[in-house]
């Protein structure tokens with residue numbers, strides 16, 4: 001079941017790449033295992049999954065060691081959920097990539113905790129590109145026509161780049177929930193354009209774009225996603 005689902009998602013990613021003239025090797029599938037058991041994760045690993053996403057520190061602190069004790073080749077764990085500053089210390093030993101860095105304050109905490117724990121972390125800056133109030137992320141809505149907002153993003157990135165033990169690799173966003181997949185296209189295209197503009201302005205590479213979930217990952221791939229975060233299409237509905 002899980003193995004068939006992974007094969008289907010991989011096939012959909014390949015077809016989206018073909019439509020967009022992209023190499024499928026440039027897209028990493030993050031299997032979002034939140035609420036699912038270590039056994040389900042092990043099944044996904046047996047089916048070839050290498051990257052997993054979790055959104056809660058408490059859950060991950062039980063699941064990740066349980067999975068790790070059962071495998072000989074390590075997999076990569078990505079934190080994708082909001083992190084309260086006081087929990088920053090706890091995520092550091094569990095994850096190698098933190099996708100949900102949504103403030104300079106959190107980046108500072110992660111950096112000092114990583115230094116203390118002698119760890120290096122890949123991070124993505126989470127941005128709120130849709131402008132929805134319910135969304136986490138550094139505000140990026142309307143960045144094209146709002147020079148102050150764009151400059152604030154540039155400043156935040158500059159400061160994050162100076163922090164030890166953190167390696168900024170790109171941007172992450174959550175699209176709004178909409179009726180049809182196609183409605184998310186402008187959001188994903190806007191994030192890709194923001195990536196371009198930031199790279200130009202900062203003179204650095206921000207190669208990763210984490211965007212797209214079960215309901216919209218094919219469109220995200222067409223618009224340039226390098227990481228898609230897929231939960232339900234792999235593991236079924238969430239268990240709690």
Ligand SMILES: *Cc1c(COP(=O)(O)O)cnc(C)c1O
Nearest residue numbers: 032055080213214229230231232
């Ligand atoms: C749960 C979650 C996903 C996966 O959602 P699905 O709709 O199950 O694919 C992706 N990204 C984030 C940040 C999530 O919290």
